Amino acid sequence: MTTNLLNFDLEGLAAFCESLGEKRFRAMQLFRWIHQRGASDFSQMTDLAKSLREKLPALAHIQGLPVVSRHDSADGTIKWLFDVGAGDVVEAVFIPETDRGTLCISSQAGCAVGCRFCSTGHQGFSRNLTTAEILAQLWFAEHELRRQFGKDERVISNVVMMGMGEPLQNYAQLLPALKVMLDDHAYGMSRRRVTVSTSGVVPMIDRLAVDCPVALAVSLHAPSDELRDQLVPLNRKYPIAELLEACLRYQAHAPRDFITFEYCMLDGVNDQPEHAHELVKLMKQQALSGLSCKFNLIPFNPFPASGLKRSAMPQVLQFAKILMAAGIVTTIRKTRGDDIDAACGQLAGDVQDRTGARERMASQRQGMLGGIKVVIDKRIAS
Ligand code: SAH
Ligand code: SF4
Numbered sequence: 366m367t368t369n370l371l372n373f374d375l376e377g378l379a380a381f382c383e384s385l386g387e388k389r390f391r392a393m394q395l396f397r398w399i400h401q402r403g404a405s406d407f408s409q410m411t412d413l414a415k416s417l418r419e420k421l422p423a424l425a426h427i428q429g430l431p432v433v434s435r436h437d438s439a440d441g442t443i444k445w446l447f448d449v450g451a452g453d454v455v456e457a458v459f460i461p462e463t464d465r466g467t468l469c470i471s472s473q474a475g476c477a478v479g480c481r482f483c484s485t486g487h488q489g490f491s492r493n494l495t496t497a498e499i500l501a502q503l504w505f506a507e508h509e510l511r512r513q514f515g516k517d518e519r520v521i522s523n524v525v526m527m528g529m530g531e532p533l534q535n536y537a538q539l540l541p542a543l544k545v546m547l548d549d550h551a552y553g554m555s556r557r558r559v560t561v562s563t564s565g566v567v568p569m570i571d572r573l574a575v576d577c578p579v580a581l582a583v584s585l586h587a588p589s590d591e592l593r594d595q596l597v598p599l600n601r602k603y604p605i606a607e608l609l610e611a612c613l614r615y616q617a618h619a620p621r622d623f624i625t626f627e628y629c630m631l632d633g634v635n636d637q638p639e640h641a642h643e644l645v646k647l648m649k650q651q652a653l654s655g656l657s658c659k660f661n662l663i664p665f666n667p668f669p670a671s672g673l674k675r676s677a678m679p680q681v682l683q684f685a686k687i688l689m690a691a692g693i694v695t696t697i698r699k700t701r702g703d704d705i706d707a708a709c710g711q712l713a714g715d716v717q718d719r720t721g722a723r724e725r726m727a728s729q730r731q732g733m734l735g736g737i738k739v740v741i742d743k744r745i746a747s
Contacts, residue, residue: 368425370399371497371504374541375548385424387417393550399427400551403508429501442701445506449474449498453491455529457502459510459521460701465558466510467523470502472539473530478564480597482586482629484668485529493535499542502528503552519552525560527582532561533569543577556580557622567603570611574618581615582625582661583608587635588643596635605647613656623694624658629665630676630684641687648693659694660685 373381379392394413398404405427407418430447433454437443441461446454453474460467476483477490503524510520524546526532532539539561545551546559561573562582570581585605587593593600600608612624628644630636648658662685665675676684681697688695
């Protein structure tokens with residue numbers, strides 16, 4: 366089994382080249398071919414020494430993930446399902462907007478956190494994705510879209526780790542992937558254009574702050590521990606006060622950045638005016654300690670096993686108004702790609718038997734990605 370070069374950040378690739386007796390600058394050349402040009406064939410890499418080009422195929426490969434399916438929405442949103450083996454599939458979603466192109470990617474097959482409102486959580490945990498599998502989603506989507514749009518320059522300007530899985534429970538594999546996204550010799554994204562979304566793995570928020578302080582989104586979903594314990598089981602380990610302290614420490618490493626708090630609006634569960642007032646109280650205490658944040662209210666995307674319902678829009682607006690009246694910047698997530706949810710559900714029967722069950726799971730989850738998470742923040746007028 367040879368090494369998949371998609372597993373390496375530039376440091377890792379340099380170490381790999383050195384282990385072959387090659388100079389470190391060869392790593393930079395290889396890295397550019399892979400990530401900037403989308404090459405997977407060493408013979409294409411004409412500026413590499415011929416001896417190295419001939420040596421590499423026996424030692425290494427550049428291997429993306431098999432695409433199970435692609436669905437295009439009328440609004441331009443595109444979803445891909447990738448096969449990661451053993452019946453597991455993960456997804457990535459491209460969301461085009463006038464001023465940017467965002468790719469939402471997965472970090473795990475399934476998720477161990479088990480949030481009540483999340484279909485990935487209901488599906489359970491299969492395994493961590495490798496760095497190569499995380500990056501393969503970006504590598505594939507970027508070069509596929511360039512080919513499709515006939516573009517030489519970058520199509521994907523932003524990445525959000527909001528697909529399947531809890532990225533901070535797969536930290537060792539996530540970190541090199543983030544480094545590649547930021548590396549000028551690869552995707553060259555700015556720190557603020559890469560977002561890690563977490564349900565609140567406190568020690569890893571601290572690690573990320575030091576290692577790679579990209580934009581942070583925290584899935585809060587409740588104003589009290591009592592309620593959050595029920596919705597996000599990880600809260601029992603890292604309660605709200607500890608989580609918010611970690612956010613404050615994070616901000617010291619990412620000055621002038623906002624932390625985004627995500628709040629999934631669940632009918633009758635966490636969407637009442639008293640919840641909003643409680644949240645205001647909590648956030649006022651934080652503001653006093655210097656935390657700058659904004660809220661993103663996400664209309665829940667229902668799935669049968671959850672037993673939960675989406676809050677009605679007037680309820681969401683009322684909630685937002687209470688936050689905004691207290692001076693908290695609040696956005697409501699606009700849904701995108703609704704039409705491909707239906708298509709995905711219909712296509713579930715078309716996949717092979719081996720992946721059928723997972724595909725159906727993913728389709729449900731895609732409902733979420735397509736309907737909710739594939740979204741644009743829409744500032745509501747105050
Ligand atoms: N595990 C990470 C990142 C992936 S989930 C996290 O929890 O933050 C990304 C976002 O989608 C989270 O804010 C999550 O709460 C939200 N989400 C999950 N299931 C949802 C659903 N059914 N409807 C709306 N948002 C959902
Ligand atoms: Fe995991 Fe995030 Fe879903 Fe919770 S919301 S189960 S942390 S993917």
